[in-house]
Amino acid sequence: MIEASERRSTRSILCRLPFRSRVGLATIVVFALVSDGQLLAKSLVDYVRTARPSAIDQYLTRFSGIRAALPTRGVVGYIAEAKGREILHGGDYYRKFHLAQYALAPLIMVDSPDRDLVIGNFSIGTRMPPLPGLTLVRDYGNGVMLFRRGGE
Amino acid sequence: MILRLVIPLGLSVLLGVSITTWLWRRGSRSVPLAVLVASLAVGLGFGLSSGSAFLSLVLFDGIGRGLVVTDLACLGGLGAFALVHAARGRLREAAPVVDSPARRSAVTPVLAVAFGVSLVAVVVRFGQMSVTYPHGWWDAWMIYNLRARFLLRGGGEWADAFSALLPISHPDYPLLLPALVVRAWSYVGQETTIVPQLMALGFTLATVGVLWAGLALLRDPDQGLLAGAMLLTVPLFVGTAVVQEADTPLGFYFLATIVLLALHDRRVSASPPSRGCLLLAGLAAGLAAWTKNEGVLFLIAIVAVRFAVEARAQGWRRPAREAAIFGLGALPIVLVLVYFKIQLAPANDLVVGQGLRETSARLLEVRRYGMIFDTLRETILNSGPMGVVSAIWVLAIHAVAFGFDTEHPSGRVAVTALTAVGLMMAGYVMAYLTSPHDLQSHLDSSLTRLLAQVWPTALFGYFLVARTPREARA
Numbered sequence: 001m002i003e004a005s006e007r008r009s010t011r012s013i014l015c016r017l018p019f020r021s022r023v024g025l026a027t028i029v030v031f032a033l034v035s036d037g038q039l040l041a042k043s044l045v046d047y048v049r050t051a052r053p054s055a056i057d058q059y060l061t062r063f064s065g066i067r068a069a070l071p072t073r074g075v076v077g078y079i080a081e082a083k084g085r086e087i088l089h090g091g092d093y094y095r096k097f098h099l100a101q102y103a104l105a106p107l108i109m110v111d112s113p114d115r116d117l118v119i120g121n122f123s124i125g126t127r128m129p130p131l132p133g134l135t136l137v138r139d140y141g142n143g144v145m146l147f148r149r150g151g152e
Numbered sequence: 153m154i155l156r157l158v159i160p161l162g163l164s165v166l167l168g169v170s171i172t173t174w175l176w177r178r179g180s181r182s183v184p185l186a187v188l189v190a191s192l193a194v195g196l197g198f199g200l201s202s203g204s205a206f207l208s209l210v211l212f213d214g215i216g217r218g219l220v221v222t223d224l225a226c227l228g229g230l231g232a233f234a235l236v237h238a239a240r241g242r243l244r245e246a247a248p249v250v251d252s253p254a255r256r257s258a259v260t261p262v263l264a265v266a267f268g269v270s271l272v273a274v275v276v277r278f279g280q281m282s283v284t285y286p287h288g289w290w291d292a293w294m295i296y297n298l299r300a301r302f303l304l305r306g307g308g309e310w311a312d313a314f315s316a317l318l319p320i321s322h323p324d325y326p327l328l329l330p331a332l333v334v335r336a337w338s339y340v341g342q343e344t345t346i347v348p349q350l351m352a353l354g355f356t357l358a359t360v361g362v363l364w365a366g367l368a369l370l371r372d373p374d375q376g377l378l379a380g381a382m383l384l385t386v387p388l389f390v391g392t393a394v395v396q397e398a399d400t401p402l403g404f405y406f407l408a409t410i411v412l413l414a415l416h417d418r419r420v421s422a423s424p425p426s427r428g429c430l431l432l433a434g435l436a437a438g439l440a441a442w443t444k445n446e447g448v449l450f451l452i453a454i455v456a457v458r459f460a461v462e463a464r465a466q467g468w469r470r471p472a473r474e475a476a477i478f479g480l481g482a483l484p485i486v487l488v489l490v491y492f493k494i495q496l497a498p499a500n501d502l503v504v505g506q507g508l509r510e511t512s513a514r515l516l517e518v519r520r521y522g523m524i525f526d527t528l529r530e531t532i533l534n535s536g537p538m539g540v541v542s543a544i545w546v547l548a549i550h551a552v553a554f555g556f557d558t559e560h561p562s563g564r565v566a567v568t569a570l571t572a573v574g575l576m577m578a579g580y581v582m583a584y585l586t587s588p589h590d591l592q593s594h595l596d597s598s599l600t601r602l603l604a605q606v607w608p609t610a611l612f613g614y615f616l617v618a619r620t621p622r623e624a625r626a
Binding site for chain 2: 020021031036106
């Protein structure tokens with residue numbers, strides 16, 4: 001706790017600050033408080049809008065069924081609906097591909113159907129036309145399918 | 153589960169505490185010194201734990217019971233070091249690390265409110281983002297948490313995590329964060345998202361703690377509060393910190409290196425030279441290199457800049473001796489990194505994509521310079537709270553309002569910090585110029601994070617030489 005005398009002396013320090021220094025301090029304090037207010041408001045809005053379980057957790061559960069049918073390690077192929085724009089990050093195609101990889105690690109997924117086992121990741125209800133060289137092993141009913149290279 | 157989390161986190165902090173005993177002085181009751189030591193103990197302890205987890209992976213062929221052995225060996229070694237250090241009487245030395253920090257002034261309560269509200273806002277944002285994105289943002293789950301899953305689930309085949317078939321997840325990146333996460337998962341016994349969330353929060357608060365305490369010790373508490381408020385209110389730092397990416401830990405190690413160098417310089421001016429701060433600075437720089445590839449650039453830049461600045465001021469003998477001690481601190485982590493890069497990591501995508509003809513063509517393409525400059529300018533000018541005013545303008549107003557103390561004893565460290573940040577930025581620009589990827593996408597996906605890495609160090613360098621409110625009243 002600041003003593004009364006000290007408080008008086010510190011008040012005088014504030015008064016002795018040059019005008020421009022007071023403006024400088026006020027700028028930073030206002031900047032901080034405006035930023036904090038915006039951050040708190042955004043946090044509140046985002047929290048209210050947040051799905052539970054989170055969108056990513058909901059997506060990851062898509063792969064819980066196929067996981068049991070896959071080997072514990074190795075390399076598998078991946079096919080999905082047409083690729084979006086080829087960009088380094090972002091884009092739905094790549095997001096879904098990497099989320100599938102995240103769900104199925106330590107299995108390594110390659111973005112190609114040229115593997116013995118191939119994971120299909122489609123929108124729910126997609127009716128797949130026959131894929132050349134691939135045989136459907138199982139449709140998990142949520143857009144996730146398992147294919148095997150070669151005949152029946 | 154919470155109780156199980158206490159073991160890995162507690163061991164990490166104990167590791168950090170045992171190594172930061174260099175900074176303690178018996179009888180010191182300085183709050184900033186306590187905050188500094190606690191913050192360094194968290195960050196350095198996390199880093200050392202990560203190294204211990206990696207040793208366990210290599211020596212015991214997977215993460216498991218061997219982890220307890222390497223953790224206890226590290227803790228035992230550093231604990232013995234701390235005991236020897238204490239027994240040699242260093243803890244009883246009367247000389248403080250720096251002079252006692254100045255007491256609070258009239259503006260302290262105002263600044264403390266601004267700083268406190270900012271801290272609360274960031275912690276609230278942390279909580280909300282952890283609920284909304286429990287696995288973190290893109291790079292967090294696509295790189296670091298994915299790697300941690302490979303290391304844990306892979307068992308004896310943990311090295312699959314570095315397969316060249318996973319190019320987008322950057323399997324060549326150093327392992328500080330994934331090893332730290334997998335270590336805690338191993339102790340807890342499940343892949344809980346709370347672990348990477350707590351690590352991210354720990355590094356963020358430790359960064360704030362080191363910035364505030366460093367400036368409170370070297371300048372005064374008001375300066376620390378001003379810098380802390382500026383750090384916490386800039387979205388490029390907060391936005392990166394709350395999403396579990398490695399840029400905040402990297403920024404912590406950059407800042408810790410510079411603060412420890414500054415403390416070393418202030419200590420030698422008041423008492424016999426101490427190797428402790430230099431060794432710890434080297435360790436922090438080594439851990440930066442173990443966090444991300446940019447950390448290797450920092451390690452080289454800080455050694456070169458520090459040597460050049462100090463040699464210009466006092467000849468080359470003493471800076472050379474200091475560089476050797478700094479290098480000794482970094483050595484254990486650098487050896488771990490070299491082993492990782494030689495034995496496990498595939499080639500880096502930015503390096504693989506180079507060739508004399510391709511690289512020359514990129515360097516000669518004027519359009520690329522314009523794209524980099526425009527994106528850099530836009531990112532910096534939009535660094536204020538959503539659409540208000542850039543933090544750069546606020547700092548410019550502060551500079552005009554307060555001016556600089558060019559004669560301050562820590563001036564050379566400020567020059568070192570800001571020059572190292574400048575060199576880092578030059579390195580980043582060169583990486584963009586020669587990037588084999590689509591340049592605009594590369595810039596859009598990474599520039600904000602790169603700026604977030606250097607922002608705490610740049611703020612520390614700036615506020616180290618800016619006049620304090622107390623000095624400005626003259």
